[in-house]
Amino acid sequence: MALLLETEDLHFSYHGFEPCLSGVTMAVNAGERIGLVGHNGAGKSTLLHLLVGLNKPSSGRIAAFGRDYQSEEDFRLLRRRVGLVFQDPDDQLFCPTVAEDVAFGPLNLGYSIQDAMCIVDETLASLGLSEFRERITHKLSGGQKRLVSLATVLAMKPDILLLDEPTNALDEKTTRSLIDILVNLPQAMVIVSHDRAFREEVVTRTILMEGGQIR
Numbered sequence: 001m002a003l004l005l006e007t008e009d010l011h012f013s014y015h016g017f018e019p020c021l022s023g024v025t026m027a028v029n030a031g032e033r034i035g036l037v038g039h040n041g042a043g044k045s046t047l048l049h050l051l052v053g054l055n056k057p058s059s060g061r062i063a064a065f066g067r068d069y070q071s072e073e074d075f076r077l078l079r080r081r082v083g084l085v086f087q088d089p090d091d092q093l094f095c096p097t098v099a100e101d102v103a104f105g106p107l108n109l110g111y112s113i114q115d116a117m118c119i120v121d122e123t124l125a126s127l128g129l130s131e132f133r134e135r136i137t138h139k140l141s142g143g144q145k146r147l148v149s150l151a152t153v154l155a156m157k158p159d160i161l162l163l164d165e166p167t168n169a170l171d172e173k174t175t176r177s178l179i180d181i182l183v184n185l186p187q188a189m190v191i192v193s194h195d196r197a198f199r200e201e202v203v204t205r206t207i208l209m210e211g212g213q214i215r
């Protein structure tokens, strides 16, 4: 399996706090859907945020697609290829309508408005969300917002998807749709989830975190 992303001996502390990640070494290979599990506060979300450069490690190495990532410019490039679906959709969605939210990433990547709108239509259709296209984003339900968040990330055609508690606020039927969507996507994934039944259907390998370390 081709190695896509790896970390070596990552350490991280929030400013003024005790160490949160201590020596995290892990690898993501093509075709894998890794379940990242552990108690509340183990450092799972923090690790996802480091993997896309939202926070910088205090030491250690992050490499992806054959190169090391250190500067903000490096992480800007990395964010084109690694997409993070946040735990809270309100952190991800900020445009008036669903179409504008989904178009935001492609427009930022330099697509024309016409091409971005084609991507919006394709992405929403692939997730069964076409009916939400013109809806006002902040008026969607929690579960609907979560699926639209996934659409905003998929519209950027990432090589790796990071998902933080993707089944939060989803009912059984929507969770079923999400499972079917995820297992049919080509991207490698790292998925933080406390939902055991969901993980059993989706993940191909599990990594356990405890106290900021991988066990």
Ligand SMILES: Nc1ncnc2c1ncn2[C@@H]1O[C@H](COP(=O)(O)OP(=O)(O)OP(=O)(O)O)[C@@H](O)[C@H]1O
Residues within 6 Å of the ligand: 014, 015, 017, 020, 038, 039, 040, 041, 042, 043, 044, 045, 046, 047
């Ligand atoms: N911005 C912050 N400033 C200070 N401490 C933080 C901050 N964000 C998270 N932490 C702390 O870092 C530790 C790891 O938090 P993190 O959210 O990564 O854990 P988690 O494993 O994702 O937990 P959960 O399963 O509850 O989502 C926790 O002790 C948390 O309180």
